[in-house]
Amino acid sequence: xxxxxxxxxxxxxxxxxxxxxxxxxxxxxxxxxxxxxxxxxxxxxxxxxxxxxxxxxxxxxxxxxxxxxxxxxxxxxxxxxxxxxxxxxxxxxxxxxxxxxxxxxxxxxxxxxxxxxxxxxxxxxxxxxxxxxxxxxxxxxxxxxxxxxxxxxxxxxxxxxxxxxxxxxxxxxxxxxxxxxxxxxxxxxxxxxxxxxxxxxxxxxxxxxxxxxxxxxxxxxxxxxxxxxxxxxxxxxxxxxxxxxxxxxx
Amino acid sequence: xxxxxxxxxxxxxxxxxxxxxxxxxxxxxxxxxxxxxxxxxxxxxxxxxxxxxxxxxxxxxxxxxxxxxxxxxxxxxxxxxxxxxxxxxxxxxxxxxxxxxxxxxxxxxxxxxxxxxxxxxxxxxxxxxxxxxxxxxxxxxxxxxxxxxxxxxxxx
Numbered sequence: 581x582x583x584x585x586x587x588x589x590x591x592x593x594x595x596x597x598x599x600x601x602x603x604x605x606x607x608x609x610x611x612x613x614x615x616x617x618x619x620x621x622x623x624x625x626x627x628x629x630x631x632x633x634x635x636x637x638x639x640x641x642x643x644x645x646x647x648x649x650x651x652x653x654x655x656x657x658x659x660x661x662x663x664x665x666x667x668x669x670x671x672x673x674x675x676x677x678x679x680x681x682x683x684x685x686x687x688x689x690x691x692x693x694x695x696x697x698x699x700x701x702x703x704x705x706x707x708x709x710x711x712x713x714x715x716x717x718x719x720x721x722x723x724x725x726x727x728x729x730x731x732x733x734x735x736x737x738x739x740x741x742x743x744x745x746x747x748x749x750x751x752x753x754x755x756x757x758x759x760x761x762x763x764x765x766x767x768x769x770x771x772x773x774x775x776x777x778x779x780x781x782x783x784x785x786x787x788x789x790x791x792x793x794x795x796x797x798x799x800x801x802x803x804x805x806x807x808x809x810x811x812x813x814x815x816x817x818x819x820x821x822x823x824x825x826x827x828x829x830x
Numbered sequence: 831x832x833x834x835x836x837x838x839x840x841x842x843x844x845x846x847x848x849x850x851x852x853x854x855x856x857x858x859x860x861x862x863x864x865x866x867x868x869x870x871x872x873x874x875x876x877x878x879x880x881x882x883x884x885x886x887x888x889x890x891x892x893x894x895x896x897x898x899x900x901x902x903x904x905x906x907x908x909x910x911x912x913x914x915x916x917x918x919x920x921x922x923x924x925x926x927x928x929x930x931x932x933x934x935x936x937x938x939x940x941x942x943x944x945x946x947x948x949x950x951x952x953x954x955x956x957x958x959x960x961x962x963x964x965x966x967x968x969x970x971x972x973x974x975x976x977x978x979x980x981x982x983x984x985x986x
Contacts, residue, residue: 593964705967713963724967732962745966771966 583607588618588683590704596691597698597713606694610687610701617686621650621679633673640673653778654678661786661797666758681744681781684708688777706744706784708777720826726768726809733815734807735826742777746770746788757789766791767808773824774804897921902930 581603582595594610596603622628629647632638643651654667654675667675680703687701688708698711700719709719721743722732736743747769772784783804787794795818798806805821894900898920905914914930 595963700964702964705965707964707966720961720963722962722965724965726967732965735962736966743966747967769967 581607583611585611585614587611587614588622588680588703589624590680592687592704593700593702594687594691595700595702596696597711598696600696602694603696606691606696609694610690613686613690614683617679617683620647621675623674623676630673630675650675650679650682653682657779657782657786661782663758664786664789665782669758677785678778678782680704681706681742681778684777684781706742706777706781708742709738710740712739723771723807724769727813733809736771736773736824737826738773738824740775741773741824742775742780743771743773744777744781744784745772746784757791765811767794767810768813769809770794771807772798772804773806773821774801780804 582593584591584593586592592611592614594607596606619625619627620629623630623634625631629638633640633643640647640651651667657678658666658668665677667673667678684701684703684706685708688699688710691699691701691710696710698713700707700709705724707721709721713719718737718739719741721736721738721741723734723736723743723745724747725731725733726747748765748767767788770784770788772780772787774780774783783798783801783806787797787806790797792810794808795806795816798804799818805818805824807815807817807821809815898918900916900918902916903914907913916930
């Protein structure tokens with residue numbers, strides 16, 4: 581059972597391959613959770629926690645519960661990425677870059693808790709897979725070719741895996757280097773694979789902003805691999821990335 | 831991840847999986863890829879008309895000549911502007927997807943449209959022929975693209 585909803589300002593697809601009568605109810609719960617997360621953390625909603633923080637009505641230093649967890653995660657990954665990922669622009673708090681992956685993770689946990697073992701959740705091109713697409717078959721995740729029609733750049737074969745891609749080819753050069761305040765333009769796209777969607781998503785965003793140093797950064801992270809495409813349409817990848825991929829046939 | 835100091839194991843030109851399919855309504859020496867428009871097992875990256883809600887407005891402009899039909903999808907709004915596609919169908923096969931409208935409303939959209947036109951087009955076709963479950967990459971305007979494509983197919 582597959583469902584697509586526009587939530588958190590992006591298309592989110594959940595595809596359950598376990599054939600169970602409670603699949604629809606699980607999807608209801610999944611999207612309800614994403615709606616709840618959007619209501620709490622969207623910078624575009626005036627009544628969200630994030631908007632209240634930026635309006636001065638809520639003090640982050642006194643945040644508790646889930647918001648405190650989110651803030652702690654933002655600080656952790658800001659430190660882990662040398663500041664290339666940051667939820668702060670000056671005094672303004674915007675955790676969207678973390679919340680996207682975190683929301684995917686929350687959605688997957690809902691499915692896990694209900695015993696689903698074959699599914700993926702895709703939020704605007706960032707994907708978490710679990711189990712098999714069909715008996716004996718891994719999920720097949722195409723890495724979008726940034727220019728060529730009728731092509732994907734590579735196919736990632738996945739069982740339990742997170743795949744996150746940051747790119748400029750569709751949304752414009754939308755990722756700024758927080759150290760210069762200017763858009764990162766050295767890569768067209770950067771795909772990060774690994775066990776955790778929060779980490780993969782944050783790393784993809786942060787390392788993309790690093791430009792050509794992205795692969796060095798990812799290569800130094802245990803469990804994560806990366807595949808970059810530069811404006812000359814050359815692909816570069818970390819050493820073990822190939823192990824996740826379908827072989828290229830000419 | 832190995833502890834190798836050299837982190838970049840491979841550098842290669844991007845290699846496509848297939849020669850560019852002849853995506854044309856006119857007779858072609860190379861048959862276009864077979865795409866089952868109504869296949870229930872269509873991969874997720876592909877439009878799946880049977881499983882998705884109908885668009886809120888009907889598509890327009892069905893043109894037919896011989897066994898070839900072109901269907902124009904509805905216009906879909908995105909944060910960057912409007913997206914609309916036209917699909918050419920022979921029998922049950924999609925043989926071409928042509929973007930009619932892509933966003934131009936902002937300075938950066940000039941770049942998006944320049945690059946994303948052919949890229950968006952590849953999504954609709956390659957996603958099916960490459961048997962992909964899902965695509966990793968930015969999808970804001972491609973969602974609208976897919977919606978326009980679906981509306982065209984549903985009214986085929």
